[in-house]
Amino acid sequence: MLEPWRTGIVNAADSTIRLRGYDITELMQKATFADTVFLLHRERLPNKHERRLLDAILTSVVDHGSGAPSCATARLAASGNRESLAAAIAAGVLAIGNDHGGAGAACMSLIAEGVALSKEKSVSLAEAANQLADHAKASKRRLPGMGHRVHSVDPRTAVLFAMAREEGIAGDGVLFMEALDAAVREKIKPLPINIDGALAAILYDLGFPPEAGKLIFIVGRVAGLTAEVAEEYAREKPMRIRVPVEYDGVPPRSMD
Ligand SMILES: CC(C)(COP(=O)(O)OP(=O)(O)OC[C@H]1O[C@@H](n2cnc3c(N)ncnc32)[C@H](O)[C@@H]1OP(=O)(O)O)[C@@H](O)C(=O)NCCC(=O)NCCS
Secondary structure, eight states, X not given: OOOOOOOSSEEEOSSOEEETTEEHHHHHHHOOHHHHHHHHHHSSOOOHHHHHHHHHHHHHTSOSOTTSHHHHXXXXXXXHOTTOHHHHHHHHHHTOBTXXXXXXXXXXXXHHHHHHHHHHTTXXXXXXXHHHHHHHHHTTOOOTTBOOSSOSSOHHHHHHXXXXXXXXXXXXXXXXXXXXXXXXXXXXXXXXXXXXXXXXXXXXXXXXXXXXXXXXXXXXXXXXXXHHHHHHHHHSOTTOOOOOOOOOSOOOOOOO
């Protein structure tokens, strides 16, 4: 006899499905999708301020153009494999990592490090951010949540930070990232706080653990991937994508 799996997420019985104790039919009628995502991860429903921020974060990351690594990978898989929608979506998710869409997790740990440093050494968040920026520069380490391939200013960051202030959510997470932005500008070069850094600051202030910096991005991005893959199937012919490649290896040679 197998030992039963233990879980605190869902209890599904003959005629009821309870998610963190709430009947799913009640959630369907009274909660939003963002409420349910919050409930899944935090074991309680959000208040209206928390809901607004999580909803905005999920919207902010849905898609960033077909050329963004996760979207491009999903499209490439859909182009070569018409038999599996799931494979194309999974391929897109597999492209999410520390450099694309997943820097939020390391950024949340960096924020925690900065806040702890400021408390331990009784220095301001600005001073803690200065020290971490110095350290990154000296060790040639890239700071997660800073910099962008496309944007010199990420238009999503200011909106999320303003909303976090409006809703009374902004705390050490937002303050630290703003301090880091100033420190990096002075010590390294002007780099935008990208969406991974912005969502990391807010998820930190909302009390989420560091891995949420990746997981919440994935929740939002999957919505965009479904549209990318559906469009590839609907508009394009199979095997549409053949990436141009330039060979620069050894010249032709013989085994004789
Ligand atoms: C997003 C990213 C890959 C863009 O890289 P890029 O296009 O090469 O960046 P830029 O051309 O604007 O700047 C390159 C220079 O700025 C510095 N720089 C860029 N991002 C930096 C960061 N996050 N921290 C510290 N320095 C950084 C680098 O030292 C680099 O100099 P080098 O080429 O001499 O090493 C890069 O900023 C990065 O790695 N960021 C951290 C990961 C992250 O947040 N990813 C999520 C992106 S949405």
